Amino acid sequence: MAEVPLLRATDITKSYAGVQALKSASLELRAGEVHALIGENGAGKSTLIKIITGAVEPDGGELQIEGKTVTNNSPRLAKELGVAAIYQQPALFPELTVAENVALGVEQSGLGGRVDWGARRRRAAKLLAQVGAKIDPDTDAGDLTMPQQQLVEIARALGADAKVLILDEPTASLSEEDTQNLFNVIRSLRERGVGMVYISHRLEELPVIADRVTVLRDGRTIDTRLMSEVNRQQLIQMMVGRELSAVFPKREVQLGDVVLELRDLGCAESGIKHVNLSVRAGEIVGLAGLVGAGRTELARAVFGLTPVDSGQILLRGEPVRIGSPRQAIKRGIAYLPEDRRRHGVILDMQIGSNITLASLDQISRGAGLDFKREKELAGDYARRLGVKTPAIYVPVATLSGGNQQKVALSRWLLTKPSVLILDEPTQGIDVGAKSEIHALMTDLAAEGVAVLMISSELPEILGMSDRVAVMYGGTIVEILGRADATQEKVLALALGHSPDEVIPAA
Amino acid sequence: MNFSRYKRELSAALAYLALLVAVGAAAPTFFGAGNLRDLALNNAPVLLVAVGMTLVILVGEIDISVGSQFAVCSVAAGWLAKEGVPVALLLPSVLLLGALMGALNGALVGYLKLPSIIVTLAMLVAWRDALRWVTQGEWVQNLPANFQWFGLGQTLAQWLIVGVALGVLVAFSWMLRNLGAGRAVYAVGSDAEAARLAGIEPRRVVFGVFVLMGALTGLAALLNAVRFSAVPSNAGIGLELKAVAAVVVGGAAITGGRGTLIGTLIGAALLGTIGTALTFVGINPFWEKAIQGAIILAALVSDVALGHFERMRAGGLTLKTAGGAK
Numbered sequence: 001m002a003e004v005p006l007l008r009a010t011d012i013t014k015s016y017a018g019v020q021a022l023k024s025a026s027l028e029l030r031a032g033e034v035h036a037l038i039g040e041n042g043a044g045k046s047t048l049i050k051i052i053t054g055a056v057e058p059d060g061g062e063l064q065i066e067g068k069t070v071t072n073n074s075p076r077l078a079k080e081l082g083v084a085a086i087y088q089q090p091a092l093f094p095e096l097t098v099a100e101n102v103a104l105g106v107e108q109s110g111l112g113g114r115v116d117w118g119a120r121r122r123r124a125a126k127l128l129a130q131v132g133a134k135i136d137p138d139t140d141a142g143d144l145t146m147p148q149q150q151l152v153e154i155a156r157a158l159g160a161d162a163k164v165l166i167l168d169e170p171t172a173s174l175s176e177e178d179t180q181n182l183f184n185v186i187r188s189l190r191e192r193g194v195g196m197v198y199i200s201h202r203l204e205e206l207p208v209i210a211d212r213v214t215v216l217r218d219g220r221t222i223d224t225r226l227m228s229e230v231n232r233q234q235l236i237q238m239m240v241g242r243e244l245s246a247v248f249p250k251r252e253v254q255l256g257d258v259v260l261e262l263r264d265l266g267c268a269e270s271g272i273k274h275v276n277l278s279v280r281a282g283e284i285v286g287l288a289g290l291v292g293a294g295r296t297e298l299a300r301a302v303f304g305l306t307p308v309d310s311g312q313i314l315l316r317g318e319p320v321r322i323g324s325p326r327q328a329i330k331r332g333i334a335y336l337p338e339d340r341r342r343h344g345v346i347l348d349m350q351i352g353s354n355i356t357l358a359s360l361d362q363i364s365r366g367a368g369l370d371f372k373r374e375k376e377l378a379g380d381y382a383r384r385l386g387v388k389t390p391a392i393y394v395p396v397a398t399l400s401g402g403n404q405q406k407v408a409l410s411r412w413l414l415t416k417p418s419v420l421i422l423d424e425p426t427q428g429i430d431v432g433a434k435s436e437i438h439a440l441m442t443d444l445a446a447e448g449v450a451v452l453m454i455s456s457e458l459p460e461i462l463g464m465s466d467r468v469a470v471m472y473g474g475t476i477v478e479i480l481g482r483a484d485a486t487q488e489k490v491l492a493l494a495l496g497h498s499p500d501e502v503i504p505a506a
Numbered sequence: 507m508n509f510s511r512y513k514r515e516l517s518a519a520l521a522y523l524a525l526l527v528a529v530g531a532a533a534p535t536f537f538g539a540g541n542l543r544d545l546a547l548n549n550a551p552v553l554l555v556a557v558g559m560t561l562v563i564l565v566g567e568i569d570i571s572v573g574s575q576f577a578v579c580s581v582a583a584g585w586l587a588k589e590g591v592p593v594a595l596l597l598p599s600v601l602l603l604g605a606l607m608g609a610l611n612g613a614l615v616g617y618l619k620l621p622s623i624i625v626t627l628a629m630l631v632a633w634r635d636a637l638r639w640v641t642q643g644e645w646v647q648n649l650p651a652n653f654q655w656f657g658l659g660q661t662l663a664q665w666l667i668v669g670v671a672l673g674v675l676v677a678f679s680w681m682l683r684n685l686g687a688g689r690a691v692y693a694v695g696s697d698a699e700a701a702r703l704a705g706i707e708p709r710r711v712v713f714g715v716f717v718l719m720g721a722l723t724g725l726a727a728l729l730n731a732v733r734f735s736a737v738p739s740n741a742g743i744g745l746e747l748k749a750v751a752a753v754v755v756g757g758a759a760i761t762g763g764r765g766t767l768i769g770t771l772i773g774a775a776l777l778g779t780i781g782t783a784l785t786f787v788g789i790n791p792f793w794e795k796a797i798q799g800a801i802i803l804a805a806l807v808s809d810v811a812l813g814h815f816e817r818m819r820a821g822g823l824t825l826k827t828a829g830g831a832k
Binding site: 303305324325326328329330335337343344345346347348349353357358360361364367368369411 | 680683684685686689692693696697699700701702703704705706707763764
């Protein structure tokens with residue numbers, strides 16, 4: 001094509017402390033294009049984006065914007081050249097109004113300049129209208145919902161005359177409706193000639209929104225294709241470099257006795273009430289529901305993080321009181337929290353110490369810790385779960401998200417739990433790590449662990465669960481058997497309807 | 507051994523080495539046995555308090571009431587001795603008293619979740635003024651003969667004091683590395699909520715660390731008091747600064763989760779030596795505090811610089827403001 005691309009990155013290389021994050025990454029973005037960038041975690045997407053936005057300096061390769069080679073890129077220069085990035089978590093100033101947030105980085109008045117408040121509000125209103133957001137510019141940004149904040153960020157980018165817009169997993173925490181809204185905004189930007197790099201783990205939305213797709217694997221660009229020419233299976237193959245036989249490795253397992261039973265459980269503090277549920281050894285129970293239905297709150301109550309004030313928790317038929325995570329762990333309950341980045345692992349600690357943190361008694365010998373045993377155990381689990389790392393004494397912070405999750409999971413497996421609660425175990429994780437974690441869940445169930453899995457991904461819930469418990473309004477409204485559970489039924493229940501409502505009248 | 511993990515300790519050690527070489531060249535008499543013994547003896551109590559302070563800072567808290575606790579324990583030791591409490595019982599009594607004061611801090615910070623800087627600031631003033639009111643500013647005098655130097659004779663007692671301080675440091679250093687409790691201290695300081703989810707009880711760890719801080723302050727107070735024939739009622743003024751400074755110069759992160767006692771030892775040695783060193787090379791010792799301040803700032807700046815360098819190499823988090831894509 002003769003047309004000069006908006007952005008062209010050619011054979012970019014970058015290594016961090018000897019690890020080659022990018023070996024040869026190339027990306028070409030045209031004006032008026034939505035260009036999907038996909039790859040497993042650790043494939044180099046983040047690094048490539050950071051190089052484009054000037055946050056990180058490349059070791060080699062060439063970056064061109066509108067045909068001009070960019071040298072000494074910096075966040076400031078990238079912004080001047082019209083590059084803007086929008087991340088999964090909006091980065092607005094919550095204490096400032098929407099208009100002030102939009103004005104930041106757009107107005108250039110200097111420290112002594114005076115603010116024209118009227119003009120500022122009018123411009124904010126105009127930009128918000130362009131992204132189809134009905135938001136009062138005088139609202140504090142902190143009072144907006146997440147999707148609204150995202151739109152404000154896009155409006156801000158437009159105000160800064162962004163020609164290249166990078167969207168990093170913008171739909172990861174959006175509802176279906178908000179996602180559709182965002183797509184409409186993206187389409188109108190496309191018509192105005194903005195080029196967008198669209199990063200997502202949700203492969204199913206790519207045909208809907210993307211024009212072309214570039215696949216990164218192990219720091220290399222594998223291919224760039226027209227979205228209309230590839231299907232999901234081919235994309236997955238390009239990402240992982242191997243064929244995935246079955247997406248969900250569910251196996252039939254002989255179920256044992258009931259291990260965990262909740263009877264009329266309630267916790268006023270977190271708004272859950274009258275929860276009845278039992279999980280048997282070898283069983284995977286999926287806990288479905290919308291955000292705010294009380295799934296995480298239920299898990300936290302069982303794990304002793306919030307006080308249970310009515311009903312009972314029974315372990316192997318015996319009523320127990322669980323006042324703290326420590327007691328929960330002693331009783332054989334493990335909880336892999338949502339949002340590993342914050343509390344699933346301790347980022348500054350070494351991989352090995354992270355893995356053994358909940359099982360220090362296993363590596364205690366006489367008066368002290370047995371470092372040799374720790375190394376063996378942690379190494380075993382890191383290998384078993386396929387944590388990709390050169391050594392177990394490096395800090396967890398150096399790992400990719402999927403590998404951090406594997407470290408978090410290793411920690412809990414080492415405690416030899418009889419009940420394993422997984423809260424969004426594969427959220428934001430690449431396809432390869434995801435299926436590894438699914439395979440592992442199946443193995444654990446086969447070993448007789450009772451698994452309670454919270455997930456917002458319906459295919460995962462349906463694919464992995466023996467039974468599906470659906471939560472709505474702080475309680476479990478229905479428990480469906482594997483054979484009965486369909487996407488439509490689960491969704492209807494999660495929305496507070498009866499499961500039959502959605503079945504069209506014959 | 508992976509040296510890159512200890513680069514902060516190593517840089518402090520290099521700075522100390524440079525100081526010793528410079529002083530040795532300018533004034534070789536600095537290395538006289540008598541001078542070195544005095545240095546060790548003067549700094550032993552600070553080192554003990556700094557050991558406790560390292561623990562407190564590792565869990566992400568701070569204790570600026572140690573100077574006042576030190577004064578209370580010193581005076582209490584004197585009174586108990588005057589009341590005829592045998593020397594052998596002085597140690598457990600003073601340890602207990604220190605631990606109790608520490609437990610009060612620990613309960614307020616750990617269980618009531620009050621900010622440690624304010625809690626201990628209040629304690630700093632409260633203990634100091636309570637003591638002033640009780641003693642009316644008078645020193646504890648006419649101590650029994652076996653109080654000074656524990657009745658062991660000066661030479662032996664001096665060895666004992668320095669030996670105890672170093673022994674405590676080595677013991678705590680071993681415990682931090684080799685006990686589950688040590689792991690818990692680092693875990694809580696790095697991310698208390700993540701530690702709680704892993705079955706550690708951060709409240710208990712914070713409480714325990716403050717108790718140890720108090721007990722070590724009590725020990726330091728006793729070992730310091732027996733060096734003199736009277737116990738001043740205003741002992742330990744500015745001690746919190748010396749202890750915090752030693753920990754920070756030794757490479758610990760003031761936000762918690764990172765640091766070692768070897769670093770603290772180097773920090774205490776560096777800051778404790780500088781005053782005497784100035785005298786030996788003929789610089790007015792009034793410069794001591796200014797130079798100590800400069801060293802603390804240099805430690806903080808190099809810490810930030812090293813951290814930045816590490817992140818650049820690790821490739822994470824270079825731009826937190828960009829939304830933290832990693």
